[in-house]
Amino acid sequence: MKVLVVGSGGREHAICTAVAKSKRVDKIYCAPGNAGIAALAECVPIGAMEFEKLVAFAKEKAIDFTIIGMDDPLVGGIVDLFEAEGLKVFGPRKNAAILEGSKAFSKDLMKKYHIPTAAYENFTDPEAALKYLETAKMPIVLKADGLALGKGVLICNTLEEAKAGVKEIMEDKKFGSAGNTMVIEEFMTGREVSVLSFVDGKTIQIMDSAQDHKRAGDGDTGLNTGGMGNFSPSPFYTEEVDRFCQEKIFQPTVDAMAAEGRPFKGVIFFGLMLTEEGPKVLEYNARFGDPEAQVVLPRLKNDIIDVMEACVDGTLDTIKIEFEDRATVCVVLASDGYPVAYEKGKVITGLENFEGKEDYYCFHAGTKFDEKGNVVTNGGRVLGITATADTLKEARAKAYEATEWVQFDNKYMRHDIGKAIDEA
Numbered sequence: 001m002k003v004l005v006v007g008s009g010g011r012e013h014a015i016c017t018a019v020a021k022s023k024r025v026d027k028i029y030c031a032p033g034n035a036g037i038a039a040l041a042e043c044v045p046i047g048a049m050e051f052e053k054l055v056a057f058a059k060e061k062a063i064d065f066t067i068i069g070m071d072d073p074l075v076g077g078i079v080d081l082f083e084a085e086g087l088k089v090f091g092p093r094k095n096a097a098i099l100e101g102s103k104a105f106s107k108d109l110m111k112k113y114h115i116p117t118a119a120y121e122n123f124t125d126p127e128a129a130l131k132y133l134e135t136a137k138m139p140i141v142l143k144a145d146g147l148a149l150g151k152g153v154l155i156c157n158t159l160e161e162a163k164a165g166v167k168e169i170m171e172d173k174k175f176g177s178a179g180n181t182m183v184i185e186e187f188m189t190g191r192e193v194s195v196l197s198f199v200d201g202k203t204i205q206i207m208d209s210a211q212d213h214k215r216a217g218d219g220d221t222g223l224n225t226g227g228m229g230n231f232s233p234s235p236f237y238t239e240e241v242d243r244f245c246q247e248k249i250f251q252p253t254v255d256a257m258a259a260e261g262r263p264f265k266g267v268i269f270f271g272l273m274l275t276e277e278g279p280k281v282l283e284y285n286a287r288f289g290d291p292e293a294q295v296v297l298p299r300l301k302n303d304i305i306d307v308m309e310a311c312v313d314g315t316l317d318t319i320k321i322e323f324e325d326r327a328t329v330c331v332v333l334a335s336d337g338y339p340v341a342y343e344k345g346k347v348i349t350g351l352e353n354f355e356g357k358e359d360y361y362c363f364h365a366g367t368k369f370d371e372k373g374n375v376v377t378n379g380g381r382v383l384g385i386t387a388t389a390d391t392l393k394e395a396r397a398k399a400y401e402a403t404e405w406v407q408f409d410n411k412y413m414r415h416d417i418g419k420a421i422d423e424a
Contacts, residue, residue, distance in 0.1 A: 002027045003305070004058055005041065006048050006078070007069030008034050010332075010365035010384040011290035015069055016040045017361070018297045018304040025305060029061065035375040036364025036383075048073045051081050058087050066090065067308065071147055074266075074286050075101035090308040092286050096257060096264040100286035103183045104145045113256040115249055116280040118273075120185040126170040129182060133162045141185040144169050146178030153224060155187065190275040191236045191420075192282065194292050197250060197270065198307055200316035201263035204254045206246075208299070208323055209237035210292045211420065216339060218416045225339045226381060229417030231329045231392055232295040236274060236420075245272065245279050253284070265311050294363045294384045295328040327392040329399040329418050330384045332365070336412040338380030345370065346377040346409040353405035360402050361386040377408055392421040 003025050005016050013036050019025055020040045031054060033043030046053045048070050058066055066082060068074055068091035077094035091097070098105050104122040109115070118141070123129040133140070142165040144152030152175040156162035169179040196207040210232035216222035249270065257264045269285035269292065288297075297304070301322040310316045335342035347370075354362040363386060366379015383406060387398035396418040403413060 001064035004063045004066040005030045008032050010363040011288050011293040012069040013037050013363040014293040014297045022303045022305045034364045035367040035369050051078050055085050092264050092266040096262045097286040099284045103143050104181050106284050115252050118186045118188050120183050123182050126166050129166045139187040141187050143183040144175040144178040145181035148175040148178045188273045188275050190273045193234045193237050193272045195270045197268050199264050199268050200311045200314045201265050203316040204250050205321045207296050208232050209234040210295050218414050227291050228414045229331045230291045230295045231418040291330045291384045294330045294386050299324040326388050327395045328388045329395040330386040331399045331417045332381050333383040334381050334412045336410040344377050348375045348408040350406040359388045
């Protein structure tokens, strides 16, 4: 069969790597793809938001199955368009992707269906938000309602910071129209854990837990990013936590979406905070996380096409999803200056060191070919250096060893990805 993957980052490289293992697939296309994905798929110069062009391409090439990797096209309704044209596609429809597309919607859904989350209020008027903050307990969290590349969240320690945050999000529109509505949320403390799941509208099957490192600098300092590294599984996601989440969070979320007439088919990413009162939902995403996909998908035993088709067909209950009982660590190599300002076009060397190496992956996030055919940097997050081993400590050591195999000017990384492993 022919498969089209839509997206251009490390997540899509991880998806293409999993799809390439399928015995059912003989041709992969990726739109628009990147330099790393080009080794597995034929990259097509069509942007992820060029819906009509993507539909036309899928028809022209007789694509059997399309996988949408990114949040923007899902929230924009690309799945609805593909389905209307009779094309088989993996991902939630627009009315279900709102689970990620609107934080105000997801918070209201959790309140209505008693899914544990932080106390909050929604605001469309900056003056009302400022008035609310006068009596609020600090620290406090401000969230732009819409999509903001994982960066539309401000943690404010003082009233002055919170007031400046309201101006930034709602008046200065730092995150564009995503800040038309803002959520003000109580600050929760505890361990953060991410859990990915496959969903077919009624059945949910958990993949595995992972732990992200959002801040740019060591010791969780600096600005929020799309993610500087990840490890899986999280030692803090215990059997007891899993039982609670299965009963109070995971299935209730799927049931709530179905009850609202928004059946969810695809991947739900649960961002959880393990508080003293128990696990609570920080956020939902309507697709694979990045770099969560890079640490979870390499250990999937099933044929990913079988699983994704079951999600689309509503038959996920007939499949047992299995993962290797191993650990994975991903360290992001970024361009120095990310997430604010950074240079592109730096030649990357040493990529050949990953060829034929078992347990090692080099997932491309922001790369392209230059006019001379060199692989060069093309984004803030450049590569996801990933390693798998029997234990998290071993995987961490292997991943950091492998970060030395590749070089480029202004290469930057955190040195403490997975350090929590040592404290578990």
